[in-house]
Amino acid sequence: xxxxxxxxxxxxxxRFVDTYLATEATIPIYIIFDAADAHNYVNVDVPKHFKRTxxxxxxxxxxxxxxxxHNFPNEAFYGVVADDLVxxxxxxxxxxxxxxxxxxxxxxxxxxxxxxxPTHPFIGGxxxxxxxxxxxxxxxxxxxxxxxxxxxxxxxxxxxxxxxxMMHHHVMNQKAPLDHTxxxxxxxxxxxxxxxxxxxxxxPAALARARG
Numbered sequence: 001x002x003x004x005x006x007x008x009x010x011x012x013x014x015r016f017v018d019t020y021l022a023t024e025a026t027i028p029i030y031i032i033f034d035a036a037d038a039h040n041y042v043n044v045d046v047p048k049h050f051k052r053t054x055x056x057x058x059x060x061x062x063x064x065x066x067x068x069x070h071n072f073p074n075e076a077f078y079g080v081v082a083d084d085l086v087x088x089x090x091x092x093x094x095x096x097x098x099x100x101x102x103x104x105x106x107x108x109x110x111x112x113x114x115x116x117x118p119t120h121p122f123i124g125g126x127x128x129x130x131x132x133x134x135x136x137x138x139x140x141x142x143x144x145x146x147x148x149x150x151x152x153x154x155x156x157x158x159x160x161x162x163x164x165x166m167m168h169h170h171v172m173n174q175k176a177p178l179d180h181t182x183x184x185x186x187x188x189x190x191x192x193x194x195x196x197x198x199x200x201x202x203x204p205a206a207l208a209r210a211r212g
Contacts, residue, residue: 001072002079002093002122005032005064008181010041012083017046019087027093029081032064060186062144065135069128077101078134079122081166084176085110088165095164096122103127104157105148108164112173115160117145118152119168127157130209137202138194140186146195150203155210 006013013031020029028049033041036057046052055064069078077100081087089095092108099106103126107118128134136147152158169175171182 001030001068001075001077002027002081002097003030003032003064003068004081004083005061006041006083007034007037008040008179009083010044013041013044013046016081016083016085016087017044021047023087023090023092025087025091025093027079027097030068032068034059060140062135062138062140062186065144066133069134073129075125077122077125078128080120082120082168084169085120086167086169088167089163092164092166095161099159099161100124103130104159105152106159106161108160108166109162110166110168112168112170113145115162116149118148118158118160119145120166121145121148123148124157127210130212131206132209136195136198138198139191142186142188142191143195147198147203150199151206151210154207 004013004016028051030051030053031046033052033054034057035054038054055067059067077097079093079096079100089108096106096108100122101124103124105118105124105127106122107120110119113119123134135144149158171178176182
């Protein structure tokens with residue numbers, strides 16, 4: 001399954017839908033709204049095969065992953081895109097999905113991290129089920145990508161597709177303004193502490209499960 005969490009950016013969602021259609025993407029997307037913000041999107045048209053759902057107000061990205069994986073534990077793959085992505089490559093969705101099946105981690109060129117980090121990875125369902133989670137336990141936003149890159153390297157399951165251009169129009173590369181969504185991110189220090197705890201105490205077991 002493919003999800004797109006969005007918050008405070010109906011204009012970005014419209015841009016994403018436009019590029020989805022222009023690149024002839026076909027995989028259905030679950031658009032995930034914050035319950036307190038969903039009303040701002042009522043005038044954004046999306047393809048009929050998309051699905052809309054909402055999470056409780058204030059739910060962070062890490063918990064969105066946990067909710068979705070809990071509710072949909074048997075999907076062939078799990079992928080994430082964002083409202084600040086602008087796909088450019090035709091059939092990017094199918095290319096990334098096919099590259100991750102059944103137990104790999106696939107990602108494309110985003111214009112910022114590129115091969116260094118899978119910022120919007122597509123992950124084979126078999127791998128997620130062996131690990132038991134989609135986001136690092138305790139982490140809400142930061143360092144999730146770092147863990148996927150470490151897993152990709154350690155397990156030798158990373159598939160980087162530089163020809164698949166998923167351009168990240170982010171405040172970091174000055175392609176987007178510093179809006180409320182960027183400014184209102186979870187505490188980096190808390191996420192770092194959870195990430196370091198995971199790396200020290202839980203990563204060995206996670207690698208063992210993934211290899212089993």
